[in-house]
Amino acid sequence: MRIEKIKIENFRLYKNVEVNFPKSENDIHILIGDNGVGKTTLLNAIIWCLYGDEPQTYSNDVLLPRLNTSAGSDSDVVVELHVKTNDSRIVYKRTQIFKNGTSRGDAILETFVTTDGQTERASDPEWEVTKFVPGPISDFYFFDGERLDNYFKSSNIEHEIFILSHIDLLEDMEDRLKTKYKDYNTSATKFSTEIEELERELEKKEKDLEEKNEEKENFERQIQIAKTRINKLDEDLRGVPNIKMLESTRNSLKTSKDKYEKMISKKNTELNELLIKNAPQIFLYSLIDDIIKDIERKIKNNELPTPIDEKELEKSLKMNLCRICGRKLNNESVEFIKKSLEEYNISSEESKILTREMLPDLKVFQNNVKNYIMLKNNIKKDFKDFKMDLERINEEYAENEEKYKKYDDENIKLKYEERKELEDSLEQDNQDFGENKRAIKSLMKKIKNKKEELDKAMEGNKKTKIFNRKKNLCTDALNVISETKKSIMEDTRLMVEKDTNTNFFNLTWKKHTFSKISVNKDYSLELIHKKTGKNAIHSASAAEKELLVLSFTLGIHKISGFDSPLLIDTPLARVSGKHRENFSEIFLKVSNNKQIILILTPDEYSDDVKEVFADETIQKSIIGINLDETESEIKKV
Amino acid sequence: MADRIYIEEETLKFYDNSKILNIVGSKRKEQFLVAMAYGYMGDTSIELKKRKELFLIKDLEPLEISLFRSLAIKNEDVHIISDLDEVFSIAQKYANGGIKLIERLERKCSYEEHMKEFEKKIQQHISSLNID
Numbered sequence: 047m048r049i050e051k052i053k054i055e056n057f058r059l060y061k062n063v064e065v066n067f068p069k070s071e072n073d074i075h076i077l078i079g080d081n082g083v084g085k086t087t088l089l090n091a092i093i094w095c096l097y098g099d100e101p102q103t104y105s106n107d108v109l110l111p112r113l114n115t116s117a118g119s120d121s122d123v124v125v126e127l128h129v130k131t132n133d134s135r136i137v138y139k140r141t142q143i144f145k146n147g148t149s150r151g152d153a154i155l156e157t158f159v160t161t162d163g164q165t166e167r168a169s170d171p172e173w174e175v176t177k178f179v180p181g182p183i184s185d186f187y188f189f190d191g192e193r194l195d196n197y198f199k200s201s202n203i204e205h206e207i208f209i210l211s212h213i214d215l216l217e218d219m220e221d222r223l224k225t226k227y228k229d230y231n232t233s234a235t236k237f238s239t240e241i242e243e244l245e246r247e248l249e250k251k252e253k254d255l256e257e258k259n260e261e262k263e264n265f266e267r268q269i270q271i272a273k274t275r276i277n278k279l280d281e282d283l284r285g286v287p288n289i290k291m292l293e294s295t296r297n298s299l300k301t302s303k304d305k306y307e308k309m310i311s312k313k314n315t316e317l318n319e320l321l322i323k324n325a326p327q328i329f330l331y332s333l334i335d336d337i338i339k340d341i342e343r344k345i346k347n348n349e350l351p352t353p354i355d356e357k358e359l360e361k362s363l364k365m366n367l368c369r370i371c372g373r374k375l376n377n378e379s380v381e382f383i384k385k386s387l388e389e390y391n392i393s394s395e396e397s398k399i400l401t402r403e404m405l406p407d408l409k410v411f412q413n414n415v416k417n418y419i420m421l422k423n424n425i426k427k428d429f430k431d432f433k434m435d436l437e438r439i440n441e442e443y444a445e446n447e448e449k450y451k452k453y454d455d456e457n458i459k460l461k462y463e464e465r466k467e468l469e470d471s472l473e474q475d476n477q478d479f480g481e482n483k484r485a486i487k488s489l490m491k492k493i494k495n496k497k498e499e500l501d502k503a504m505e506g507n508k509k510t511k512i513f514n515r516k517k518n519l520c521t522d523a524l525n526v527i528s529e530t531k532k533s534i535m536e537d538t539r540l541m542v543e544k545d546t547n548t549n550f551f552n553l554t555w556k557k558h559t560f561s562k563i564s565v566n567k568d569y570s571l572e573l574i575h576k577k578t579g580k581n582a583i584h585s586a587s588a589a590e591k592e593l594l595v596l597s598f599t600l601g602i603h604k605i606s607g608f609d610s611p612l613l614i615d616t617p618l619a620r621v622s623g624k625h626r627e628n629f630s631e632i633f634l635k636v637s638n639n640k641q642i643i644l645i646l647t648p649d650e651y652s653d654d655v656k657e658v659f660a661d662e663t664i665q666k667s668i669i670g671i672n673l674d675e676t677e678s679e680i681k682k683v
Numbered sequence: 684m685a686d687r688i689y690i691e692e693e694t695l696k697f698y699d700n701s702k703i704l705n706i707v708g709s710k711r712k713e714q715f716l717v718a719m720a721y722g723y724m725g726d727t728s729i730e731l732k733k734r735k736e737l738f739l740i741k742d743l744e745p746l747e748i749s750l751f752r753s754l755a756i757k758n759e760d761v762h763i764i765s766d767l768d769e770v771f772s773i774a775q776k777y778a779n780g781g782i783k784l785i786e787r788l789e790r791k792c793s794y795e796e797h798m799k800e801f802e803k804k805i806q807q808h809i810s811s812l813n814i815d
Contacts, residue, residue, distance in 0.1 A: 318706050318798055321805060322717060328805055329720035330750060331812055337753050395765045399752070404764070407749035419809065 074637035079669030084678035545601030589625035611641035630658035722781025
């Protein structure tokens, strides 16, 4: 299957556009357009035409009205997709009627199938879409290259594979057998009150289990919705700082700023106090020093009495005990003390002042000056440290302010708030989900016991024995179906894994870094590193991730049985340098067996890429927009 | 014996308004000691013409009196230290000289620079003493 033509009328930026995709040797088609000219709109037009919905991938959350602004208010929005299959041509046409600029009713899908020159309008147009690309797996056929990370987050792939593998048929069978099983139990209740009572109890427990299972589904759905929304918000907020966090950082920086300013001011005051307090002794330092030296010289020359503590000496004499070392005084010591006291008492008043008062006082001043230098240096060091800290805080504050002013947008704040709320509710849901799972486990155990009791009671009663046998048959069949379901799912998974590995290692330019790709039970992907044997997906480059997704997508295409085209918007946006060239070659290789439509920005369509797609048979078109940015057009190069 | 310390009456206003002497809310006694030491450092001692009391002598610590006595010894014979009236008189003259020098210093620089200038003087003095 391949897309032959797209016709768009009045859809957002496109007023009247028709793009043909003629088949050439390499079925690859390149569309090039700047951001904002309508690249994503083109992808969305196709998705809207097929499924009546558009993914929310428009930049800046600014959605133009679906009806082109320069179209008349009574115009219709129409998108047609012309598809060629092996034996027919199908036209998918979706129309949205507008009256006075307002949409009237739902958009209508019509499908026209032409076989052997005969065109018929399909009675079930949606079913025709399902034959092309079913809605649940459309993400694997039409996608935005910038959203590739989503493939590595939790997703609904498992459920989509379920649909692809037609396991729903087995589920129908399961439902019927369960009803039959129930009927046999109900029939048996008529023959015994014990069986009736047991059946009632079983029914109650099963009802409880049903409720719990519904609850479980709700939780799973809610968790999935929250996760998807969080992923979307993360995408929207990529590179955008959290305004609330910026506000909180601003407040805490402001507090630190104030604190440091106060500390600096306090240090300044401390320094000034120290200066004023010490100024007299510093200015008089040389005088003090001279006088100390003079007094000490005079004492040495016996011009002044040795400074003594008269009171202490008198006490020592009285107690006959040295007041310093505590020893008893001998005669010699007593004589010495008496002589010293006598000499001291006969010295002049000035001598006493000099030795007893001034000498110790001036020494205190002398020490104070030395201490001053140390204290001043300490204060200055603190002062310098605080100033450096304050400078750093001021820089951080200015940086924060710059970001804050740039992103002070109510919309961003709301998104961050929403993300926080979602995370909180997700945490709560996960907790409740855990409780729900425990309750289900316990109920299942009780139901099993109750069933055994019931089976026993039915087997023991001649009239109900036959029902029990039939029930056992149902149980056996249900077990077989369950096993088959598991086996199909596992086989499918292994097939996808095998194809993903084959595709990846055929296409990769790095042949020796990775050993294999694991597709887990929930269809999450792991890229196993050759050396470590561990999942290296988080350290893989954007190009490697993109190749992995492409390989997986092609694997899904194969098991789905839908040989439909692959359309990627900005496929090389997250790939840089040499890998762009590698990737372009990969697309070229894949296009031997599959139609590929790539929508690139001029930046993606670099010289290296141009060279890969240089073949003239490869169609290139430019998406442009008019001057007043209301209408886009697509022209062949 | 004198019971208070005097300054030149006309300088009282400056004691009240000096940025340096009031920068940390210094008390009168501290202001006087700074002025006195600054006067000694600037070798400026000026006789008081019209006295005005500044604070009570009883507020002085014995340590501070030793500082006063040191100044007196520098100017007179050592016996002067027992004559406290004379000691205080010499101190007052230095303070009178010092306060005029501080006034001149303040007039020379801007408001923000007062303390920096004063600190610079102290630092220069310390450097000359070779004790840092």
